[in-house]
Amino acid sequence: MTRHRRIAGTAMLAAMTALSGVPATADAATLMDLLRGGPGRSQNQTMSGAGERTMFGSDRRSSDAGLADMSDPEPLPKISGPRYYTYKPEPLRAMVIRQTASVAVNEDVATGSITDAGQAVDPRAAMASVRVQATDDVADAVEAYYNDNNRPLLWMQDGAVTDKARKALEAMSRAAEVGLDPQDYAVALPTEPADAADPAAHMADLMRFELALSAKTLTYVQDTVRGRIDPNKLSGYHDLKRKTVNLAPVLNMMRLSPDVAAYLKSRDPSTTQFVALKSELDRLRIEDKTAGPGITIAAGTLLKPGNSSPETANIIAAIRENASDALKVEHALTLANYTGTLEYTPELVALVEGFQQERGLKADGVVGQATIRAITGHSNAEKIDKLIVAMEQLRWMPNDLGGRYVFINQPAFQAYYFNGGKQEVAMRVVVGSRSNQTYFFNDQIETVEFNPYWGVPQSIIVNEMLPKLRSDPSYLDRLGYEVSYGGRKVSSTDVDWNTTHSVDVRQPPGGDNALGELKILFPNTHAIYMHDTPSKSFFQRDMRALSHGCVRLAEPRVMAAAVMGTNVADIAKQIASGQNRAVQVPQKIPVYVSYFTAWPNDAGQVQFFDDVYGRDDYTRKAFAATTAAREARS
Secondary structure: OHHHOOEOEEOOHHHHHHHHOOOOOOOOOOHHHHHOOOOOOOOOOOOOOOOOEEOOOEEOOOOOOOOOOOOOOOOOOOOOOOOEOOOOOOOOEEOOOOOOOOOOOOOOOOOOOEEEOOEEEOHHHHHHHOOOEEOHHHHHHHHHHHOOOOOOOOOEEOOEEOHHHHHHHHHHHOHHHHOOOHHHHOOOOOOOOOOOOOHHHHHHHHHHHHHHHHHHHHHHHHHHHHOOOOHHHOEOOEEOOOOOOOOOOHHHHHHHOOOHHHHHHHOOOOOHHHHHHHHHHHHHHHHHHHOOOOOOOOOOOOEOOOOEOOOHHHHHHHHHHHOOHHHHHHOHHHHHHOOOOOEOOHHHHHHHHHHHHHOOOOOOOOEOHHHHHHHHOOOHHHHHHHHHHHHHHHHHOOOOOOOOEEEEEOOOOEEEEEEOOEEEEEEEEEEEOOOOOOOEEEEEEEEEEEOOOEEOOHHHHHHHHHHHHHHOOOHHHHHOOEEEEOOEEEOHHHEOOOOOOOEEEEEOOOOOOOOOOEEEEOOOOOOOOEEOOOOHHHHHOOOOEEEOOOEEEOOHHHHHHHHHOOOHHHHHHHHHOOOOEEEEEEEEEEEEEEOOOEEEOOOOOEEEOOOOOOHHHHHHHHHHHHHHHHHHHO
16 A cells, blocks of 8 residues: 555645746647657756756645545646836936036137137036936946046037037938937037027037037947847846946047047947848848839738639749749749749649748748748838847847857747858757747857756646646656656656645656757756757748747757767767767857847848747837937937
């Protein structure tokens, strides 16, 4: 009777409160996917491959196995993932300029006063009286400059706006060229004095302009280096260290610069990716002014081989317009002979299949939503919006991605390996579903684990396994999972799943293991990694946001060989041993788990992707909120 005693437990409120904050980002699609390769994420990414400890509450004394458990089932708990936020722009504060000795209007005027209608007016006194607001970083830099009595004014001379000031304003008015909003940096020129007898009011207007322009130029420099918004305030899925921009020397550098516009331009990003995005933005804006109406295909169109549709002519016309020259040459006869009929003939199917293959879609000849999107493309307006967001996001990332790195672009469902700055590997990936999104973050690859265990994370046990286990306690035993309680292995039937428990659940290595043959680890707080999967069919789908957060690789051996600095044959030997073994990579490699709906390929051509998680919308809302806050408080 003893060996059949059931382990029981009661939930603790504190434990359940802790659980509610754990993100559900484990890598599996459904319960059926758990059987056939639905990967999960492990919080405990140790070299032993041990699974994550799940904590459901404290234990109580168990009842005899011969007696039915009389405790009422506790309500099914739920672990929810991160959420999106209403963006709150960085607050602004009034700058404080001390009213001390006079500041020079230019380096030739020692007193710093301006004579107007026979009266000497101290610009320092006027500067101390005006109210101009900026963020803390900008305000600190402006105050440090103007509270130094040895620093001259930057933008005023002899009571007039300088040519340097006008050039700075003109340069910032072109901020849209680099994906910024010119409204964020606009400063109204001071007005001519309506009453010459009031020089103090005129001086106050001049000093307000002086401080405001200094603040706006600093804001531009900070924005163009690190971005307008803090990505971590968009959602819990964003985890990017915000760059620090040293603003302290900037005003003095602009004072000394013979060409302030050139200086401001020099602060814009200059990476090959940013230059490609900027060039495409410029091209599309020019094209948008002259482009006529595009070809449209009716929403909901589904055209299969052998069928006919009133949209067939539009489909072929769009392919004729958007396909590559090579494809059009290959199918020149089909295109020349097509007369606009509704029938979807074998020749037209071959044309569509060629187009699908060219665009990385499943080449089955079926024209559905994904193929229509590829055929018609995004509108110029959509592309421009995507480029602006992409340029902002690129500012969030390191200035130099490095010579050797892995780049994962979630909307493209692709992973790339770069060596010496050149793309050497590209492959399809599966990323998190909309309800279990993959994070946007950077890290370093440290380990490749062969024949891994899958430590089942709390999110899958609580959200997906627990309901099944309450009706079928033998569920995990039948699937071959290992259940541990209090440091010792137990049968899943020994656990009273009607209450909550602190248990470990893991899946041993093998053909059905959710992580397949290997996983590539870059330990992070989100427990996301790259791995193999038995569910190979997912890679044939066009929309591959299907996991619980981790990144499944179509060619895991190829990626493992790349990061290990070896070849696929060596990786195969490691796997063939059947042993669970973790090997450190020879050198840590940066990995960028990114999210770009516009991104240049290895040829420098910008490609556009659907916003699978809707994140671009949150970024655009943050842009609007930031601009509104700056206009209201400037």
